[in-house]
Amino acid sequence: MIARSTRFPRHPATRRAMTLAAVMLGAVILGAGTVAAVGGMSRGAWAQGVPLAVTAQGDLPGFQPQEVAPFLVMVMSTAGQNTPGGGQTFFAAGFAAADRVEWTFRPNPYAGGASRSIGPPRPTADRLFGRHRLMSVELRLYRGGRYQTQVFGQVEIQGGRRDADLQTFICDMTRRVLDAAAQ
Numbered sequence: 001m002i003a004r005s006t007r008f009p010r011h012p013a014t015r016r017a018m019t020l021a022a023v024m025l026g027a028v029i030l031g032a033g034t035v036a037a038v039g040g041m042s043r044g045a046w047a048q049g050v051p052l053a054v055t056a057q058g059d060l061p062g063f064q065p066q067e068v069a070p071f072l073v074m075v076m077s078t079a080g081q082n083t084p085g086g087g088q089t090f091f092a093a094g095f096a097a098a099d100r101v102e103w104t105f106r107p108n109p110y111a112g113g114a115s116r117s118i119g120p121p122r123p124t125a126d127r128l129f130g131r132h133r134l135m136s137v138e139l140r141l142y143r144g145g146r147y148q149t150q151v152f153g154q155v156e157i158q159g160g161r162r163d164a165d166l167q168t169f170i171c172d173m174t175r176r177v178l179d180a181a182a183q
Helices: 012-043 045-049 065-079 122-129 164-182
Strands: 052-057 090-092 100-107 133-143 146-157
Touching (some): 052 065, 065 090, 065 100, 133 164, 146 164
Parallel strands (some): 052 090, 052 100
């Protein structure tokens, strides 16, 4: 007697069940590959296509509260060109969007006190040389309403649109948060 191949069962219901199981297993494997591909994209290419809203909390010297977010957008747009997260677009928003970056500015205490100083009076010196304030800054990134990463920094700034130290600091913080998000 010749042995039958045991590759496929004789009963049609069992054959259908095995075929269905093979199709479902293939779909699960294909679905896992798709999820892995999309999951890999979500940090890189997919994330770059979504513009980020920029919100600001706290006072930034030299700016009215409504001027801070547009200024940050202007500087941040030029910051991330040569970073892994480069090419990111930003827009100013007065609300908490799902995809956003939140800036928090806190002035550090001034420890100058009421000591005697040699030189021009304080208001004159501030006018001539500018008042440099030490600020603590936090930058948080949210994607899809979920917290992703946070960057901290301190900077001594004069304030205003023409402050080169402030612009350099904003660019540095933007690059750091985009780099952290791309990893």
